[in-house]
Amino acid sequence: MVKKSRIFIFLISLLIPIVLIANPEATAAEGKIEKSDISKEIVEHIMNHVADANEYHILTLGEKHVTLPLPCILFNKSTHQFSFMLSSAFHHNEKIEGYKLNEETGRVVDAQTGNRDSFIDFSITKNVFHMILGFLILALVFISIKKRYTTHKNKAPKGLQGFIEPIIVFLTDEIFQPILGKNYEKFMPYLLSVFFFILINNLLGLIPFFPGGANASGNIAFTFVLAFCSFILININGTKTYWRHIFAMPGVPWPVLLMITPIEILGIFLKPIVLMLRLFGNITGGHIAVLSIVSLIFIMGENGIKLGGAIAGGAMALPLLLFVSAIELLVAFLQAFVFTLLSSIFISMALEEHHQEEHH
């Protein structure tokens, strides 16, 4: 007990200086700590990277931006009309059909108001492009592997097949068979698709240059759709016992049921929501961490003014970046694994049959 209270006091004592530092009035009055322009710019840059964009920015050569034009499909809410154009048509601040491209964020905005409320964006954005790329890679890999399985029956796996097969065997032996029970093969197509789809998008997101680098699997819409698929799969497979445990937990007196049932109903939705947030937060957090460490060079070098600072920042950033990237590589696999694992656990909870006389 003494130990626990000591830890508590230690944590509280850590808080006190933080609260003092975080108080903006105090620091502004002293004028010591002021957010410089460069750090503000970096925060903006990181947030733009993490968000989606209507063009794929590849690199900047001097003043010239090299971008991959992406198709924009915009639906105006008030006139109910679709507009189709390429994002490259917007360059040099051109306005087309009442839209323009915000150069900083790379997003299409309303030319008059400058925000995105007046239309619905169905465009092939950076993330969608990235997702389609991942999908094509997966299709290519799995079709070629399937061909090998049909032409070389009962032979040892080779090449790509030798990389994918152990992963599938591992997932089957470690997750699907022990957790889902005897009907595990029914759910394997969905769970494996989800696993490899998340994995390829995570890995593509880790590539810092052109064909990757988008934050697709760290986009809330992306994770929402995957979690929604899991939500449907969990609930359409729900047995009578599953629903009975939600609406009327057997063996519980009714006054307690009044409290438990709302919580259980909330639980149906909470499971996929947490599934969604976990993937989103992990991948977005990883991208922010990597970019922040790269930004160390620019912060310490004060945007190219101080060479010594930039070198020191680089020397600090390089090992840190290597470390964080290695962690991110692990996280890319782990999050795909966790998503599949938790989906299959939730499905198995829904599948549970009434096996003994209930004692709750």
Added chain:
Amino acid sequence: MTTITGIAAIGAGLAAVGAGIGIGLIGGNAMQAIARQPEVTGDIRTNMIIMAALVEGAAIIAMILSFLMN
């Protein structure tokens, strides 16, 4: 605005502390369990990952809230 940003930053940091303690306990106890019974390493590892993911979920939610406040 800056006050909210500062508080949000503290919140994100506190969430990281909480999740760190939680995952540390899970990892440490899992190591102990594996040392005691090496033959069930696979089961312990799977359960460890499940529990770590659940603990992490709380931290991630706190982090996202701090983003939203930002």
